[in-house]
Amino acid sequence: MTDTLPRPSAIEPVSFKLYDGDFEAFSKALGDSFKRYGFAVISDYDLEQPKIDAAIDSAKRFFALPEETKRQYVVGKGGQRGYIPFGIETAKDADHFDLKEFWHMGRDLPEGHRYNAVMPANVWPAETPDFHEKIAWLYGALDRMGVKVLQAIAHYLNLPRHQFDDAVEYGNSVLRLLHYPPIPEHATGVRAGAHGDINAITLLLGAEEGGLEVKDRDGQWLPINPPPGCLVCNIGDMLERATNNVLPSTIHQVVNPPPERRGVPRYSTPFFLHFAPDYEIKTLPGCATPENPDRYPQSITADDFLMQRLREIKLL
Incomplete structure (x- = not known):
């Protein structure tokens, strides 16, 4: 599978300036986008671009190291920390x-x-x-931004603005530094198979190379190629469950590049914002109605949900 020439993003950006200037408008625009697509694009974010660039440059230097050097940092269960080599993660039900x-x-x-x-x-x-300092800064910056996005989501759902603050303060959130190497001419598979994210929300800084696509309600794949200086956000499976599918966790993928771009690597930095391990995922107030009965009468802890899904994608 290959992508065609780059197409404009299907989703209109929402300016982060509204967060302080008109929170009501920010919440509605963001929530409407999540409800329609499961995704939203935020422009004008207040993250320091030079520090973002420095973190990504440091990640590139790590991935350029010899394979045997990188493999020294394969640690822990389920790939939760350190290095996860090429050829491990597999999208659910993918071959x-x-x-x-x-x-x-x-x-x-x-x-x-x-x-x-x-x-x-x-x-x-x-x-x-410099990897530790620069990557830790990026983690903290995206973690703080994620809390603000969740505040807008809570308000959109007619819940207290700070509904999720405590739930994610010590959440099991993960910053993933991704390297998609150049694609051989007859490669089997794609850069990232069709999948939904496990967590509450994901925040993704724009990648240098395109390829991210979202599956729309009619089964069509929509390109997400945000302008420079934008942040892509999407709903994960945990929040979809907590909202009783009011906000959908949409299937997405990263397709392989067209022939003229096969030799170019792709880097991206998704931040998977998770609830605390013992947070009880259950249907939030107001999200179950006669028209939308409760699909999830049994609650589950965030850690149990995570372990179940890590097994499905072959990280456990």
Whole structure:
């Protein structure tokens, strides 16, 4: 499968300036986009672009290291931290693994924290000395942005604005640094097979190379090629469940490039914002109605949900 020439993004950006200037308008525009597509695009974000660029440059230097060096950092269960080599992660029900390698950074917890048993410590590559500082900054910046997006979602659902603040303060959130290598002419598989995200919401800085597509209600694949300086956000399976499918977790994929771009690698940095491990995922107030009966009468903890899904994608 290959992509065609780049097409404009199907989703109109929402300006982050509205967060402080007109929160009601920001919440409605963002929520309407999530309800329609499961995705939204945020422009004019207040993240420092030079620091973003520095973090991505540091990630590129790590991925350029020899394979045997990178494999020293394969640690932990389910690929929750460190390096995950090429040829491991496989989209649910897919026949072939994704054409990618990646690195995971998770939340740094205080010593003796009750979540230490299920949220392993981070590891850092010695070969790229600035990696820790720059990647940790990006994690924190996207973590804070994610809280603001969740505030807009809560307001859109007629819930208290800070409904989710405590639920994600010590959430098992993960920053993924992704490297999709150049594609051989007769490669089997795609860069990222069709899938839904496990977590609450995902925040994705625009990639240098295109390829991200979202499956619309009619089965058509829509391109998501946001303008520079934009952030793509999408609803994950956990929040879809908590909202009783009011906000959908939409299937998406990263298709292979056209022939003239096969030799160009692709890098991206999705931030998977998770609830705390013991957060009880259950239908939120107002999300079950006579027209939309409760699909999920049985609750499940965020950690149990995560472990179930990691097994499905072959990371456990």
